[in-house]
Amino acid sequence: MRSSLLLGLMFLCQRQSRCQGSSMLAAQTDRVMALGEWEERWQEGRIGFHQLHVHKMLESNIDKVLAGRTGVRFFFPLCGKAIDMKWLADMGHSVVGVEVAEKAIREFFQESNLTYSEEPVPAIPGAKLYKSSERNISLYQCDIYSFSSSIEGQFGAIWDRGSLVAINPRDREKYASLIMSLMAKDCRYLLDTLLYNPELYKGPPFFVPDEQVHSLFGSHYDIELLQSVDALTDRQRAWGLDSLTENVHLITPKSS
Numbered sequence: 001m002r003s004s005l006l007l008g009l010m011f012l013c014q015r016q017s018r019c020q021g022s023s024m025l026a027a028q029t030d031r032v033m034a035l036g037e038w039e040e041r042w043q044e045g046r047i048g049f050h051q052l053h054v055h056k057m058l059e060s061n062i063d064k065v066l067a068g069r070t071g072v073r074f075f076f077p078l079c080g081k082a083i084d085m086k087w088l089a090d091m092g093h094s095v096v097g098v099e100v101a102e103k104a105i106r107e108f109f110q111e112s113n114l115t116y117s118e119e120p121v122p123a124i125p126g127a128k129l130y131k132s133s134e135r136n137i138s139l140y141q142c143d144i145y146s147f148s149s150s151i152e153g154q155f156g157a158i159w160d161r162g163s164l165v166a167i168n169p170r171d172r173e174k175y176a177s178l179i180m181s182l183m184a185k186d187c188r189y190l191l192d193t194l195l196y197n198p199e200l201y202k203g204p205p206f207f208v209p210d211e212q213v214h215s216l217f218g219s220h221y222d223i224e225l226l227q228s229v230d231a232l233t234d235r236q237r238a239w240g241l242d243s244l245t246e247n248v249h250l251i252t253p254k255s256s
């Protein structure tokens with residue numbers, strides 16, 4: 001009796017991608033995308049993740065991120081050419097991004113009509129810094145794991161979209177430690193995650209359940225689920241998905 005109940009529950013679990021059992025994580029733990037594969041995607045224009053408008057969930061939650069502050073220093077891990085960077089800089093905030101694909105960085109500045117300078121980064125061998133002349137936008141072309149607080153200090157806000165969900169699943173703890181080391185005491189970290197059945201699609205983007213957000217950040221940070229929306233479109237149906245939920249979390253240092 002008990003085992004058939006258990007089987008029934010497991011079946012339900014498989015049917016509903018909202019089910020967040022940690023066993024679901026196993027489907028993607030060994031998947032690895034090499035940096036070169038991302039650069040290839042940029043070369044070939046396979047950048048379906050790029051959005052032509054400011055991200056709706058950034059826009060709708062911006063007041064909670066700013067919390068009344070002006071001139072906030074934003075960090076964009078794995079920034080791509082997100083136009084959200086220009087949107088924030090136009091409002092007087094500063095932006096520091098990290099992106100491995102040089103093509104993404106050049107296209108960002110070109111498409112935003114911003115001129116920029118290029119310089120090497122002595123502290124990170126092989127890295128380059130691209131800096132806008134008209135706005136406070138500095139983009140580092142390097143592997144995110146070469147970046148640290150010794151380069152640009154800590155940040156008052158982080159917008160993580162297509163980032164925690166894009167890094168290799170086995171690197172999540174390393175990534176979370178890096179992010180936490182970049183958070184100033186008043187930092188407000190907006191994190192976008194995706195929930196779907198990882199047995200139907202290998203990723204990226206990868207499935208990151210709320211449970212894991214809590215295990216990565218929950219011991220030192222408060223985590224508030226701000227929004228949870230159905231994000232299934234034809235793009236993900238073509239991947240084989242039958243449901244997709246996009247969650248946005250606000251992560252802030254524990255007050256006491």
Ligand SMILES: C[S@@+](CC[C@H](N)C(=O)[O-])C[C@H]1O[C@@H](n2cnc3c(N)ncnc32)[C@H](O)[C@@H]1O
Pocket residue numbers: 035038039049050051077078079080081082098099100101104142143144145161162163166167
């Ligand atoms: C899914 S895209 C998201 C880009 C952007 N955040 C957006 O929302 O449009 C992930 C980006 O991370 C870059 N990337 C992947 N791994 C990286 C790494 N280890 N270090 C730096 N950039 C990386 C890729 O080139 C790609 O542009």
Ligand SMILES: *[C@@H]1O[C@H](CO)[C@@H](O)[C@H](O)[C@H]1NC(C)=O
Pocket residue numbers: 111112113
């Ligand atoms: C950049 O300039 C072009 C040509 O003047 C214009 O069509 C486009 O809207 C501008 N883009 C932005 C982001 O301002």
Ligand SMILES: *[C@@H]1O[C@H](CO)[C@@H](O)[C@H](O)[C@H]1NC(C)=O
Pocket residue numbers: 071092094134135136
């Ligand atoms: C860049 O940020 C600095 C310090 O916050 C500010 O004084 C300056 O006006 C900003 N520059 C631009 C172009 O927004």
